[in-house]
Amino acid sequence: MAERRQSRPRFTHSAARYGVALACLCALALAAWKSLRIETDFGAFLPRSSTLEQRLLISQLREGVVSRLMLIALDGADEQKLAQASRDLTERLNGAPGFDYASNGSLERFLEQGEVLMRNRYALSPAVTPDRFTPPALRAALEEQLAQLASPMGMLARNVMARDPTGEFLAVLRELDSGGVPALRGGVWFSADGKRVFILAQTRAAGFDSQGQAQAMRTVRELATQAAPGVNLSLTGPGVFAAEARRLIEHDARLLSLCSAGFILALMLFAYRSPLAVLLVALPVAFGLLAGMLLVQAVFGSVHALTVAFAATLLGEAVDYPNYLLLNAAPGEPLSGAAQRIGRTLALAVLTTVASALALAMSGFQGLAQLGVLTMSGILVAGLATRWLLPWLLREAPAVPRHRLPSLTAAPGLKWASAAVLVMLIGAAAWTVLAGRGPWEEDLVALSPAPPGLRELDARLRADMGAAEAGVFVASAGASAEAALAEAERIRPLLERWKSDHWIRAYDSPASLLPARDTQLRRLAALPEPATLEAELRTALRGLPFRPDAFTPFVRDVATARGQTPVSRASYDGTPFGAKLRAQLIELDGQWLALTPLSGVTDTAQLAQAAERQGGSASRLIDLKRISTRMVDGYRDDALRQTGLGALIILTLLAAGLRSPARVLRVTAPAAAGLAATAAVLMLAGVKLSVFHLVALLLVLGVGLNYALFFERPPHGAEERGRTRLSLAVCALSTIATFGFMSLSSAPVLHAIGATVALGALLCLGFSALWSPSASHTDTPAS
């Protein structure tokens, strides 16, 4: 099948040149090893944002309370054992490093943590007014306490009765209860069917800090095996998503890169039968990769782990150029001559690929911009190295064994048939779009790199727990934290009205924990002096069976409260409330925002209108879902615009390089056909196109143009035509293999890009082969 003409390429050039090249490579590798800072924050794959709402969305997604919450579910044991496991694990998590707090719905837990509320009840309770401590009001309160004592339910309130006969602590708790929590069994949160217990934990690490989140997950797993061996543990939440996605992508990227590198190596060895030739092919690729990484580091200050993972895609493309040169050179032909001969085609192929990655580099997603810069610089360096370094190293082209390739019998009929299939594909895809199924993915969450299995688990657990996604809230702005809180407090009557109108089920105002300073001072000023209170209490107690000194602790607490300073954020340090406040009171661009989440929203549009009517208020209704959809749309529009610009540059390049409209058409037609067919197949397969698919389609365009250019170059005779065919077969096989391996990944991003490019490369190759002039010659292939 293969026959060697020459045993090995001659080392006529001094080995010194190889030494220089390898030394340069080592220096680059060392520089990369020293300077590269690998970043794992998944926030890099969120879009850059312009409006306040968008920045709020991103900050919420990255660091907000929602993003830090980990939902822990235990199942696989009986109810009693699960309740015990829930208590044990919660206890351990509350002392664990990496967690702000954990709660399982238990009242005791809450009361322990709520000591700060008990201490500050007179500043926090909305029921505190001067009237509250007059003899008639006290009398009514005491009678209520007597009834409580006699009732079996009173036991729960007994502990604080002597300190708090007017029930301010309970009033504070009612304020804080925003509803919507799951059912309690055995005193802890259970799913409705009683088969699963829930614990909510707030991690210290931000949601997108995938490393910190992975550490937190390990902590939970370890503690759970200690606390409840044999019980099933499920973890979910934005942080868990980030950690899992990272683990998966790193694992897949490593494995799949190894697979594709191995495959390409085997392919090269089979094609060249010479380790030196394989080394020569690898050199431009290695230079391109290292230069690309270093440039990304220089431009962005760090390289994202995902960018490194995607380096494999660069491998698949860059390897085409040295292959094209080496396989196109006639045996014994000076390599510099061959490089000159194909120079123009090579330059066009490189430049068009660089232009196709331009849209990526300009993307609002920092992660994608990194990929774009990596691709552009990597391809450019690999192209330059192919054109100049290889001929410098090797004087004569190596002898390439001849391979018998299946002849592409490009009968004119096949050409027309393929065109007809293309038209049909496009027509069918257009029809599905017109039939109302939009082709675009509009959910920002769907761009999450988390595996779909985990997203399903999350949805199931959330539904089970009765906890909807926190999506709608009111943001109250102010110049200071105090001003923002005062604004949040000011809109409460409006929220109450919405509640009584059943527009919302509940709201969770940060002003409940931190009423405005004036409000607190007014309440504290309403407290009577000890002597007055004692006298009034004596009047109120007359005729009741209480001991005269029963409520001394009450009088003492009120006296203490009178001297208290108002509650501040610092009062809650070290408690779950502190963590909650940090999430609900945030500083953004020099102004403060107090966030009041709304739950059970029936009609967002109606609320938005009602909020609008308030006019002039410093509070705004924020619907994260709507903002994120609009953002995704905006980014897609940007991406489309940038793609259009890239296409325009490509056309200009081709027009300048080929200097013939007919040739431009011959080159662009197969690539455009391949692109359109790929997009049509994806749409017909029911895939919603996301930004990641756009990226992949851009790569397809780059690859497709390369093929079309290589095919289009007018060959001189059957010999060269055979070599072209071989070089294309090798290039296509390496690309399809690289991306084919990537499509096997269970990480959605890798799968989407891998499958799209592999399919696209195959289709582009097919159209190029069928439609190009060199393929329509039916003379015998190289044998």
Added chain:
Amino acid sequence: MPDYFMRGWRTAAVLLLWTVCAPVHAQAWDVDRLMQQLAGIPEGQVNYTERKYSALLSKPAVSSGVLSFHRPDSVEKEMRTPNKERYAIAGDEVVVARNGAERRYALASQPALAALAASLRGVLLGDQALLRRYFKMELQGDERAWRLALEPLDASVARYVTRVSVTGSAGRIQSIDTEEASGDHSLLQVQ
């Protein structure tokens, strides 16, 4: 000294006799037998008086009303004086009616609530399995005058209730004394 010795010896002897005789004597007085008797009494209602003793009170707070129970699992405590209040335990919830408003609580939501309901239901309806789920049981006395002490198994119950002592004669309950962790206790007497 000898007195102690004698008493100890007598107890040991009684215990020994009891152990030896128990298997022979099928009708021995034990928890099983008590529960059988309690389970055998017909459904109905009784009047009660309850005295609440508390460190906050100079004299016990007295209330009274009607206690009714129906198989399989419903118990209702209706207070008539000094206030009108009603606590109805049925299924897995308790319905509290006071001050003209009705509120429902899931028994399972708080272990102490579930345990209290279990003590009432278990004793009034003779449901041994229910009692064992929440309490350690100790029976003293004989069939004519027995005393059943229930001690909560779970720490989250013991935070509120430390012991429930029930006295009675054969299948008739005389009093239920609930001791709280606060030192308060309430003695419910059946008339």
